[in-house]
Amino acid sequence: MKNRAVYMQGTNNMVFKDVAVPELSPKDVLIKIDTVGICGSDVHYYQHGKIGDFVVNGDFILGHECAGEVVQVGSEVENLVVGDRVCLEPGKTCGKCEFCKEGKYNLCPDVEFFATPPYHGVLQNYVKHPEDMCFKLPDNVSNMEGALVEPLAVGLHATSIGDVKLGDTVVIFGTGCIGLVTLLSCKARGASNIIVVDVLENRLKMAEKLGATSVINAKETDVIKEIESLTGGKGANVVIDTAGAEITVKQTVDVVKRGGIIVLVGMTPNDEVSFNFMKLMGKEGEVRTIFRYRNLYPVAINAIASGSINVKQIVSHEYDFEHTKEAFDFVVNNASEVVKAVIKID
Ligand SMILES: [Zn+2]
Ligand SMILES: [Zn+2]
Numbered sequence: 001m002k003n004r005a006v007y008m009q010g011t012n013n014m015v016f017k018d019v020a021v022p023e024l025s026p027k028d029v030l031i032k033i034d035t036v037g038i039c040g041s042d043v044h045y046y047q048h049g050k051i052g053d054f055v056v057n058g059d060f061i062l063g064h065e066c067a068g069e070v071v072q073v074g075s076e077v078e079n080l081v082v083g084d085r086v087c088l089e090p091g092k093t094c095g096k097c098e099f100c101k102e103g104k105y106n107l108c109p110d111v112e113f114f115a116t117p118p119y120h121g122v123l124q125n126y127v128k129h130p131e132d133m134c135f136k137l138p139d140n141v142s143n144m145e146g147a148l149v150e151p152l153a154v155g156l157h158a159t160s161i162g163d164v165k166l167g168d169t170v171v172i173f174g175t176g177c178i179g180l181v182t183l184l185s186c187k188a189r190g191a192s193n194i195i196v197v198d199v200l201e202n203r204l205k206m207a208e209k210l211g212a213t214s215v216i217n218a219k220e221t222d223v224i225k226e227i228e229s230l231t232g233g234k235g236a237n238v239v240i241d242t243a244g245a246e247i248t249v250k251q252t253v254d255v256v257k258r259g260g261i262i263v264l265v266g267m268t269p270n271d272e273v274s275f276n277f278m279k280l281m282g283k284e285g286e287v288r289t290i291f292r293y294r295n296l297y298p299v300a301i302n303a304i305a306s307g308s309i310n311v312k313q314i315v316s317h318e319y320d321f322e323h324t325k326e327a328f329d330f331v332v333n334n335a336s337e338v339v340k341a342v343i344k345i346d
Contacts, residue, residue: 157293
């Protein structure tokens, strides 16, 4: 067994290195990685070397959205066998803190998350991971779909925290990967009207293809007026911001219905954003936030397997392992064109 990894070395640069095949602890499995999705966070580290307080020090392996095949199991592994195909939930949590015990393990302060410094990611041939964070893929779910479970889990968590229900009207700001998986999740939960807002025409077309009932190009149309007219002046039950722009965060309160829910998903460039809380109070509206996701890998896999969610439609670009740097550079330089790029590892 030979393991190779691609490291980011400084910003906008990558090198391949031979690395050791990881040694398994009793409850670990060894996975031969097959597909890795490139996430916005990976691209951000590649370009800037940090996200907030998380700073890349030295050469660093990116990638946290992945699926592959189990090739070895630790001595105490009970539920997986060699040959199983699995997708990997990237966060290893302590299991002992109050958050882990409550089942809100995404809030565990001691999480070790793939490709969040100092923990390396999965852009390599072999990775070890605890058995309980590896989820078996049914025969009708491909490795590519398995790699997309991670971003889909974010969309499922956003719509779950936003309590999107049958018959709801939802506004989604942003048509990046997370905006689109949020759209798919809203549809699967039975929302009747899904209004999607962005400034990129090609992405809005994609949103329409994936089931948006109305799309608004904020460059050409007055967003607030248009949503007013689309909702009979009432606004949306749930408004989900995935764009992370100052203007979209501000507009959430203008388009939410009285008593409605706003969910903030996108990260704004500046930590502080001005927001009209008086208007929110006048509507008795709620602002909620999400951090990653929890307990949703089985849900996402079932939804893909049953056909409720067709997530593979969001893949726009595929690269092989040797061209990982080209893939990242393409995503950096063609952000509006790429919805989701994936790397096939040999
Ligand atoms: Zn991701
Ligand atoms: Zn914990």
